[in-house]
Amino acid sequence: MKTDIQLQQDVMAELLSEPCVSPAQIGVDVKDGVVTLAGQVDSFTAKWGAESAAKRVAGVKALAVEMEVRLPGMIRHADRDIARAVGNVLSWMPYLPQDAISVTCEKGWVTLSGEVQWKYQRESAHAAIRHLMGVLGTSNQILIKPARSTSLAKDDIETALNDQAHVDAKDILVTIHGAEVTLSGNVHSIAERYQAKNSVWRSPGVNNVIDHLTVS
Structure with missing residues (x-):
């Protein structure tokens, strides 16, 4: 310890x-x-x-x-301008349903709400607004409500990992439970860990990724 x-x-x-x-x-x-x-x-x-x-x-x-x-x-941006910028960014994301996410901004603090089908949509929307000028904080209240159950194939997930140029997939173990994927094993860097998780998120049907990877 x-x-x-x-x-x-x-x-x-x-x-x-x-x-x-x-x-x-x-x-x-x-x-x-x-x-x-x-x-x-x-x-x-x-x-x-x-x-x-x-x-x-x-x-x-x-x-x-x-x-x-x-x-x-001490630059200050009007809440209406921040909310407009957030709305524009979200509208440019092709994998987000139109008008699925509502935006509220109060004193520079942005709250996202609404419903999407997959967790990667929720996380991507949140990540996209963190870098906008004037944003002082965020609250991600987007709910995940899958439209239907989708069967995941372990071979498809492993293929997605192998297709990543910067991921050494031979030491990564994939476990699937419903629409949830657990990654365990070893990677060589934080960047490789990030790439591995992202490749799984892009696989159709995934609504959660549990990261048990160890950087060694």
Whole structure:
């Protein structure tokens, strides 16, 4: 088991690997395996990136986020302009049903609601708006309601993994339960882990991916 000092060092190292994060802006405190991130960042993208980096560190029991987003020069965008930008981005995503997602913006905080058939649609919509100027935070309240049951074939999932140029699929085990796919085994990098998960999400019929992959 890692000590708190080891965890702090690992989190700080992971922050250095996140291109959208300036580690100098973020303080890292660890007590009993609980990591607290504090400080001020200049975009919601940086805040999200810091949270994601900390979550990737093995041994972190829980994460407390006390970071504040302060836009450069105290720039403020009207909520109506942010909501319009979010709506435009979502309308450009070909795999999202038209008018399936509702957008609410209050003081820079964007809430997405509505219904989609697959989890990848829910996650993709959320990911697409995090980088927009003026967004200070997000709440993803989109519900997943599959239209029908679709049988998944293990061979199809494994083929999708093998087709990825940056994924070494021979050490990845695929388990299917209904419309849920579990990946376990070893990959060589965080980037390879990300590619493997994305390739499964693109497979028809998948509405959840459980990641038990280990980076070695």
